[in-house]
Amino acid sequence: GAVVSQHPSWVICKSGTSVKIECRSLDFQATTMFWYRQFPKQSLMLMATSNEGSKATYEQGVEKDKFLINHASLTLSTLTVTSAHPEDSSFYICSARGSRGNYGYTFGSGTRLTVV
Amino acid sequence: AQTVTQSQPEMSVQEAETVTLSCTYDTSENNYYLFWYKQPPSRQMILVIRQEAYKQQNATENRFSVNFQKAAKSFSLKISDSQLGDTAMYFCAFPPLSGNEKLTFGTGTRLTIIP
Numbered sequence: 001g002a003v004v005s006q007h008p009s010w011v012i013c014k015s016g017t018s019v020k021i022e023c024r025s026l027d028f029q030a031t032t033m034f035w036y037r038q039f040p041k042q043s044l045m046l047m048a049t050s051n052e053g054s055k056a057t058y059e060q061g062v063e064k065d066k067f068l069i070n071h072a073s074l075t076l077s078t079l080t081v082t083s084a085h086p087e088d089s090s091f092y093i094c095s096a097r098g099s100r101g102n103y104g105y106t107f108g109s110g111t112r113l114t115v116v
Numbered sequence: 117a118q119t120v121t122q123s124q125p126e127m128s129v130q131e132a133e134t135v136t137l138s139c140t141y142d143t144s145e146n147n148y149y150l151f152w153y154k155q156p157p158s159r160q161m162i163l164v165i166r167q168e169a170y171k172q173q174n175a176t177e178n179r180f181s182v183n184f185q186k187a188a189k190s191f192s193l194k195i196s197d198s199q200l201g202d203t204a205m206y207f208c209a210f211p212p213l214s215g216n217e218k219l220t221f222g223t224g225t226r227l228t229i230i231p
Contacts, residue, residue: 034218043207043221105219107161
């Protein structure tokens with residue numbers, strides 16, 4: 001079945017530094033990638049949607065300059081948290097959709113980010 | 117705007133019993149899919165079952181089945197013969213077939229299976 005590999009699974013960084021999270025679709029072409037943030041015991045909150053080769057569409061209230069999303073190829077999308085602060089600490093999950101005919105959402109395993 | 121409501125924040129049931137998780141939604145779309153996802157302590161999102169709105173027949177996957185009532189916009193999940201491994205957060209979700217097809221998630225139900 002479809003697999004999305006997300007790395008790193010956890011990361012600790014210092015306040016003010018940047019962190020990059022990668023999601024790779026291993027056996028299908030991810031035409032659309034969704035990035036979510038999840039706080040403890042809460043649901044998934046969509047941050048942005050990206051289509052390969054296009055600029056990401058951000059949800060209301062999500063800072064574009066802080067959460068940089070790149071979807072340069074059909075198998076790789078990255079989320080970079082720039083100038084991280086403790087309030088950015090959270091669980092980040094990506095979800096990929098393939099081309100038409102493969103109507104499914106495949107989730108990465110998530111990244112736990114802790115900013116100290 | 118599309119909304120998904122899960123009115124049961126927490127549920128618990130004895131092992132081997134049957135439990136039903138409720139989900140209601142609101143949409144102006146006519147064609148869409150509905151999903152139930154499971155998120156165990158590992159936090160990996162796992163697809164449990166999927167229903168296509170244009171199909172009248174309720175979807176079934178082994179011990180998991182749904183009761184889909186399109187007119188009432190209700191999509192409940194029934195877990196039969198519950199097992200300890202079913203302990204997890206369960207999210208109801210759906211995307212429209214138009215637009216960017218982003219998933220709208222419910223707030224989740226924390227299910228605990230008691231040995």
